Amino acid sequence: MNAIIEWFTANFTLSDLPGWLGLVFGGTSLLVSWRNLSWAKRSAVANEKAADASVRSANAAEKAAAYNELTSHNVSARESSTSTAPDVSWTIEHFRNAAYVLINSGSQVATGVTADATPFGGLARELPKDAAVRAGGQHRFLLVETWQKAAPREMWLTWDGQDEPVAVPMPYPTRG
Incomplete structure (x- = not known):
C-alpha cells in the first residue's frame, strides 16, 4: 500500500x-x-x-x-x-317433447292474448288466440320442429292494452 x-x-x-x-x-x-x-x-x-x-x-x-x-x-x-295497460309479463318454458307453456309472470290478468302464427309456418298448434291468462296462469301449445324448417326462437304476443306485438323468447327444447 x-x-x-x-x-x-x-x-x-x-x-x-x-x-x-x-x-x-x-x-x-x-x-x-x-x-x-x-x-x-x-x-x-x-x-x-x-x-x-x-x-x-x-x-x-x-x-x-x-x-x-x-x-x-x-x-x-x-x-x-302503457299507463293504461295492465302489469303483464311473459315467459315460455319447454314442457315435454313438443309441448311448451306460455306463462303470465305478471301481476294482472291478461285478456285478448293472441300469438302471431306467421313465424311458425304451420309448425305450431293451439297457439293462444283471444285467450285470457290469469296472473301466474299458463297456456299450453305445441311446436313441432322438423328438419326442413327450424322453429323460431321467439313468439310475438299482443293482448288487451298492448296493441304493439311483444317478443317473448322461446327456449330450446331439452332432450332426454
Missing part, C-alpha cells in the same frame, strides 16, 4: 487536483443526467398511457350518459304509453 501512495504523490502534484475533481464531478453529472433521461422516458410513456386511458374513460362516460338519457326517455315514453 505504501508503494501506491508513494507512486501517487510522486506523479501527481497539488496542481492536478482541480482537474481530477472536475473529472469526478463531470462523470457524476453525466451518470445522473443519463439516469434522469431514462426516468423521463419512462414518465413520458406513463403519461401517454394515462392520456389514452383518460380518453377511453371520457368516451365511456359519454356513451353511458347517452345510454342513460336514451333509456330514461324510453322508460318515460313507455310508462306514458
Whole structure:
C-alpha cells in the first residue's frame, strides 16, 4: 500500500487536483443526467398511457350518459304509453317433447292474448288466440320442429292494452 501512495504523490502534484475533481464531478453529472433521461422516458410513456386511458374513460362516460338519457326517455315514453295497460309479463318454458307453456309472470290478468302464427309456418298448434291468462296462469301449445324448417326462437304476443306485438323468447327444447 505504501508503494501506491508513494507512486501517487510522486506523479501527481497539488496542481492536478482541480482537474481530477472536475473529472469526478463531470462523470457524476453525466451518470445522473443519463439516469434522469431514462426516468423521463419512462414518465413520458406513463403519461401517454394515462392520456389514452383518460380518453377511453371520457368516451365511456359519454356513451353511458347517452345510454342513460336514451333509456330514461324510453322508460318515460313507455310508462306514458302503457299507463293504461295492465302489469303483464311473459315467459315460455319447454314442457315435454313438443309441448311448451306460455306463462303470465305478471301481476294482472291478461285478456285478448293472441300469438302471431306467421313465424311458425304451420309448425305450431293451439297457439293462444283471444285467450285470457290469469296472473301466474299458463297456456299450453305445441311446436313441432322438423328438419326442413327450424322453429323460431321467439313468439310475438299482443293482448288487451298492448296493441304493439311483444317478443317473448322461446327456449330450446331439452332432450332426454
